[in-house]
Amino acid sequence: MTGLAQLTNIARSINSYAFAHGQLQCLELEITSARQLADILAKAKEENVYVFRGAPRNRPAKLTARLAPDKPVQAIFLNFDRMTRIIEHVKGDQVLSIETGTTIKAVNQYLSNHGQWLPVEYLRDSGTVADLLDSADGGFLEPFSGGVKHLVLGMELAITDGELIKTGGKIVKNVTGYDLGKIFTGSHSWLAVPYMVHLRLYSRPEKESCFLVSGAKPQDLIALANNLRGTGLPAYCMEVIDSRLLKHCASVQQKDTILCTEIGSIFHAANGNEVFLLVSTRGHKHVADEVARALRSAAAQTGLRVSDIPTALGNRIQRLSSEIFQESAIEFAELSMSTSGMIYFFETFWSRANKPVWTARPSMGRLRLGFTGGDSKEQLASMIGALNKFADTLNHDGLQPVMAAVPSEKSELTFQTLSSQTDGERALDDVSRRLKMEYDPKGILNPLVSFYQ
Numbered sequence: 001m002t003g004l005a006q007l008t009n010i011a012r013s014i015n016s017y018a019f020a021h022g023q024l025q026c027l028e029l030e031i032t033s034a035r036q037l038a039d040i041l042a043k044a045k046e047e048n049v050y051v052f053r054g055a056p057r058n059r060p061a062k063l064t065a066r067l068a069p070d071k072p073v074q075a076i077f078l079n080f081d082r083m084t085r086i087i088e089h090v091k092g093d094q095v096l097s098i099e100t101g102t103t104i105k106a107v108n109q110y111l112s113n114h115g116q117w118l119p120v121e122y123l124r125d126s127g128t129v130a131d132l133l134d135s136a137d138g139g140f141l142e143p144f145s146g147g148v149k150h151l152v153l154g155m156e157l158a159i160t161d162g163e164l165i166k167t168g169g170k171i172v173k174n175v176t177g178y179d180l181g182k183i184f185t186g187s188h189s190w191l192a193v194p195y196m197v198h199l200r201l202y203s204r205p206e207k208e209s210c211f212l213v214s215g216a217k218p219q220d221l222i223a224l225a226n227n228l229r230g231t232g233l234p235a236y237c238m239e240v241i242d243s244r245l246l247k248h249c250a251s252v253q254q255k256d257t258i259l260c261t262e263i264g265s266i267f268h269a270a271n272g273n274e275v276f277l278l279v280s281t282r283g284h285k286h287v288a289d290e291v292a293r294a295l296r297s298a299a300a301q302t303g304l305r306v307s308d309i310p311t312a313l314g315n316r317i318q319r320l321s322s323e324i325f326q327e328s329a330i331e332f333a334e335l336s337m338s339t340s341g342m343i344y345f346f347e348t349f350w351s352r353a354n355k356p357v358w359t360a361r362p363s364m365g366r367l368r369l370g371f372t373g374g375d376s377k378e379q380l381a382s383m384i385g386a387l388n389k390f391a392d393t394l395n396h397d398g399l400q401p402v403m404a405a406v407p408s409e410k411s412e413l414t415f416q417t418l419s420s421q422t423d424g425e426r427a428l429d430d431v432s433r434r435l436k437m438e439y440d441p442k443g444i445l446n447p448l449v450s451f452y453q
Contacts, residue, residue, distance in 0.1 A: 003047025004074050010039050014079055017056060020064045026056055028077045031101075034156065034164055034195050037078070041193065042162030044444055050075040051444050053130060053189045059448065066448060080130055083195060086110065088170075094201040095153065095170050100130035100194050117204040119145040119236070123319040123327065133194050136186025140278075140318040143229070143363040144236040149185045151200045157184060157192035159439045170198045183432050190449045191435050205282030208236075210314025211295055212266065214273035215304045218242075218360070219346040221277040225362040226339040227298045228279065233291045237280040238363050239321045243267070244274075245357040248372050249320070249328040262316050269307045278318050280311070321359055325370055330357070331380055332370035335387070342367055349390045353383045
């Protein structure tokens with residue numbers, strides 16, 4: 001009996017696939033409990049079967065290309081669609097304990113009945129809590145929440161030897177030692193598979209206002225976003241977007257006439273400028289008015305133009321900006337750097353790299369870059385090489401970015417450190433590597449992910 005056949009004795013098979021003339025055999029399994037998940041991981045480790053969380057999509061072909069097998073290779077995909085139970089909701093403490101197969105949409109539909117909210121929004125409704133934990137990308141609302149790692153209080157996971165482990169808990173508290181929840185969040189199930197999580201919640205805002213600032217220079221809008229952040233006012237979103245990327249997305253999504261119309265409305269409001277800063281705030285009217293005054297005051301000092309835009313339009317474009325590279329079918333690289341690093345990047349390196357298309361979230365240190373056109377992969381690879389030299393320049397200026405090369409499919413990442421890290425970052429990296437070597441030495445968990453090169 002093959003390894004895949006033994007696994008079907010533990011969980012129900014939903015679909016099976018064969019690729020590369022039978023050299024790659026894949027099975028999608030339905031997971032219904034934590035114990036079942038742990039048993040599957042233990043058996044997969046014993047049988048040398050690769051494990052992915054989620055649907056197969058186009059990953060089997062990439063797995064074949066990556067491993068170039070000269071003998072049959074087997075892989076399973078874990079379907080969490082039935083792992084959607086709400087374990088506990090402590091309304092007074094604003095904490096939700098929930099299984100990770102639940103969609104973000106379902107979470108917020110449930111919380112809306114209790115006047116609470118998980119500040120995470122995506123363009124599509126299919127994103128799950130497991131996707132959120134895998135990517136650690138909370139979308140355009142990150143400036144408000146502080147990012148996914150701030151939302152995760154604790155979680156329960158299964159590791160490859162069949163053990164169920166816990167990290168963190170249900171309350172916010174100070175602890176000594178490493179916060180392993182921070183390591184597992186954003187690890188793309190490379191270390192363990194989370195099946196339950198304790199999430200920090202917020203009160204649902206009563207009112208929302210959206211603003212658009214347009215200009216010609218990226219560094220001006222990034223500096224403006226940083227100045228607004230420095231006021232301490234509650235801006236829920238600060239997304240800076242390259243107009244060329246919006247135009248490319250509209251050309252790719254021509255069948256989505258509503259989206260194309262909305263992108264056209266943004267261009268009209270921007271009055272022909274090349275760069276947009278989207279800002280939104282949620283809460284009482286006097287808070288929105290104060291944010292608007294601060295934004296207009298800061299923009300006036302640099303000659304930037306501020307427009308009010310409908311909240312529905314602002315929300316749609318903000319959601320799009322978080323996933324615009326995926327929607328535009330563009331592979332991209334993500335750089336993590338300070339606001340001053342971003343400003344220096346656009347004043348120096350950007351023009352020398354043939355001006356790649358980009359989006360930025362200055363308050364979270366996210367800068368994403370990509371190229372349109374037929375040779376986009378080659379240009380991206382060339383830019384990544386040049387970024388190594390650029391990182392040395394930044395180090396000399398006291399700026400320390402960390403860059404990650406990110407293909408368009410979120411589950412397949414290759415992270416490359418380009419600069420020196422802090423002692424804390426190096427320590428967490430070391431813990432991650434030790435965990436991987438200890439619990440998954442065969443590399444069965446998500447083998448298309450490599451965090452260290």
